[in-house]
Every structure is written in C-alpha cells, then in structure tokens.
Amino acid sequence: MFLVTGGTGNVGREVAAALAVAGEPVRALTRGGAPADGPDGVEYITGDLNKPETLAPALEGVRGLFLLPGYDGMAELLAEARRAGVEHVVLLSGSSAESGDMANAVSRYMIESEDAVRASGLAWTIVRPSGFMSNTFEWIPQLKAGDVVRAPFAGVPIAVIDPADIGAVVAAALLRDDQRGRVLRVTGPEPLRPADRLRILGGVLGRDLRLDAQPDDEARAEMLQNMPEKYVDAFFDFYVAGSLDESVVTTTVRDVTGRPPRTFEQWAAAHAASFA
Numbered sequence: 001m002f003l004v005t006g007g008t009g010n011v012g013r014e015v016a017a018a019l020a021v022a023g024e025p026v027r028a029l030t031r032g033g034a035p036a037d038g039p040d041g042v043e044y045i046t047g048d049l050n051k052p053e054t055l056a057p058a059l060e061g062v063r064g065l066f067l068l069p070g071y072d073g074m075a076e077l078l079a080e081a082r083r084a085g086v087e088h089v090v091l092l093s094g095s096s097a098e099s100g101d102m103a104n105a106v107s108r109y110m111i112e113s114e115d116a117v118r119a120s121g122l123a124w125t126i127v128r129p130s131g132f133m134s135n136t137f138e139w140i141p142q143l144k145a146g147d148v149v150r151a152p153f154a155g156v157p158i159a160v161i162d163p164a165d166i167g168a169v170v171a172a173a174l175l176r177d178d179q180r181g182r183v184l185r186v187t188g189p190e191p192l193r194p195a196d197r198l199r200i201l202g203g204v205l206g207r208d209l210r211l212d213a214q215p216d217d218e219a220r221a222e223m224l225q226n227m228p229e230k231y232v233d234a235f236f237d238f239y240v241a242g243s244l245d246e247s248v249v250t251t252t253v254r255d256v257t258g259r260p261p262r263t264f265e266q267w268a269a270a271h272a273a274s275f276a
C-alpha cells in the first residue's frame with residue numbers, strides 16, 4: 001500500500017493516478033475526503049498533516065509514503081510512519097532548498113522538511129521541482145473577465161514543470177529501489193516567461209491574450225492579501241532580487257521515467273476546460 005499526502009492537489013492527484021495505473025494499491029490523504037473526480041483505483045482517507053496523531057489509520061499497512069513539505073510536526077509524523085512499518089518516503093521539496101538559505105521562509109520550510117526526512121531513519125528520496133505549470137490556474141479569474149492578464153515577475157523565465165511529470169517521477173521512485181538516497185531536481189523542457197505561457201495558452205484556447213506586467217509594488221500589495229508577509233518577502237527575494245534561477249533545465253524527468261517532460265502546450269491542452 002502507498003499513502004499519498006495532498007491526494008487531491010495538483011501533484012498528489014498525479015502521484016496517486018500514476019501508482020494506480022501501475023496496478024498498486026493507493027490511499028490518498030486529505031482533510032476534505034474523497035473528491036467527485038478522483039482517479040480510478042484510489043481510496044481516500046481523512047487526516048490532518050498538522051496533527052500527526054490523526055494519521056495512524058492512514059499509515060496502516062503502508063510501505064511507501066509521498067509527503068508534502070512544510071507541515072507542523074514533520075519529525076513526529078515520520079516517527080509515526082516508521083512505527084507503522086513504512087520503508088521509504090518520497091518528499092516533495094522545491095528548487096530553492098538547494099540554496100541552504102534559512103533566511104528565506106520558503107527555502108526554510110523546504111530545508112527543514114528535507115532535514116526531517118534525512119533524519120527519519122526511513123529510506124528517502126527528495127524531489128526538488130521548479131515552479132509548476134499549474135500555477136497558471138491563478139489566471140482563471142482574469143481570463144473569465146477578459147483577454148488581459150496582469151501578472152507579477154513578468155521578466156522571470158521559469159522552466160515550469162507539469163505536475164503529471166512530478167507524479168511520474170515520484171511514482172517511479174516509490175516503485176523502484178534505484179532512486180533511494182537521491183535528490184532529484186526536476187524541471188520542464190524549456191524556460192518560459194509569463195508572456196510566453198500566456199501566448200501558448202491563447203493558442204490552445206483560440207484566443208488573442210495579452211500580458212500586462214504588474215509593477216512590483218502593486219504585486220507586493222496584492223500578494224500580501226493572500227499570504228503571510230514572510231512568504232511575500234521570500235518570493236521577492238527569489239524573483240526580484242534574483243536569488244533563485246529556475247530557468248535551468250535538467251534531464252531528470254527523462255532519466256527517471258524514460259520519456260521527455262511534457263511541454264506547456266501539452267499541459268494547456270490537457271487543462272483547457274478549466275479556462276473555458
């Protein structure tokens with residue numbers, strides 16, 4: 001049995017689907033219960049990652065665990081997993097963990113989660129993706145209202161990755177022994193600026209879409225309405241001060257799965273209905 005945390009999220013849903021397609025028994029953890037449109041062959045269980053004491057039923061009979069980063073009590077959760085007989089954990093981290101910069105709040109929670117996994121006594125694999133193609137869903141409200149998207153960090157190229165490719169890499173790491181003890185830096189096939197993504201999305205949707213670069217002060221004020229200041233500071237450190245280079249393209253998706261990473265056009269076509 002495999003336990004997939006965040007089983008209804010962009011990445012967790014893909015991990016669960018990839019394991020189910022491989023014919024493995026999969027349990028997906030969320031706080032909200034089973035979604036209406038989950039992949040076939042996945043059972044759902046309720047639990048809260050911030051409350052490791054609620055996770056014993058979810059961990060029963062589990063040998064491989066896919067874990068999201070940044071929740072309270074990661075060490076207790078991993079100790080609970082070890083007691084339950086889990087052998088291997090695959091942690092979702094992020095590309096910025098490589099910096100080791102504990103002053104950046106995003107890097108910090110990734111690094112602390114990685115440290116907890118390395119200290120857990122379980123076999124481990126750490127997956128460090130670049131920004132997700134699914135972050136493009138943030139544009140849906142603007143695209144429902146018109147053809148202009150006002151977006152922050154317009155000059156920043158990111159080799160965005162399809163969560164389906166993260167799911168394929170994670171599933172391979174859980175199903176085989178050869179990725180244990182490895183840190184996998186996974187990216188999409190090419191760096192894209194927000195305007196590049198919007199042009200490709202427009203082509204898929206048959207719409208003439210235009211990007212309006214949001215000034216940094218306006219972006220900061222808007223982001224502060226949706227997330228704690230320390231995370232806004234972290235993203236400004238990455239993308240305005242330039243501490244993080246996510247334009248780097250790696251061969252890891254191909255190396256681990258045997259096929260190239262999906263393009264943004266493929267992602268957009270697969271999710272076009274969400275933008276209609």
Ligand SMILES: NC(=O)c1ccc[n+]([C@@H]2O[C@H](COP(=O)([O-])OP(=O)(O)OC[C@H]3O[C@@H](n4cnc5c(N)ncnc54)[C@H](OP(=O)(O)O)[C@@H]3O)[C@@H](O)[C@H]2O)c1
Nearest residue numbers: 006007008009010011030031032048049050093094131132
């Ligand atoms: N977006 C990026 O570009 C990026 C890049 C690198 C790394 N990451 C990391 O990737 C993570 C996952 O991203 P995603 O897009 O897959 O996330 P997502 O779509 O927001 O999904 C989050 C999932 O976690 C579950 N969840 C949330 N809080 C929980 C809790 N306390 N206990 C149990 N389950 C909980 C949610 O289900 P319920 O709400 O039903 O509980 C949902 O299934 C991010 O949180 C981030 O740390 C993101």
